[in-house]
Amino acid sequence: MLVILMDDQLLLPQKVCQSCLMADQTGQPRWRQGRLRCGRLVEKLSDTQPDQYECQMGFRVANIE
Incomplete structure (x- = not known):
């Protein structure tokens, strides 16, 4: 799970990411291939x-499990 x-x-x-111009179409951070x-x-x-x-x-963004 990605967290800020x-x-x-x-x-x-x-x-946070919904207002970012770098976010994808769904307002999520661009997380690909880890x-x-x-x-x-x-x-x-x-x-x-x-x-x-x-x-x-x-x-700061981290992928926690």
Whole structure:
């Protein structure tokens, strides 16, 4: 599940990405083949945390399971 990481909360992308020009036609982030296409990979601090991406709007996005 894709989530937007804020300081002390997780937000669903539907709440944030609908207003983004980089989102797909359904207002979802452009997630393909395990990568966020509308952002860049952020360096991991540890192997236990999921991959995090910084989107074009400056939000942190992670795929958590």
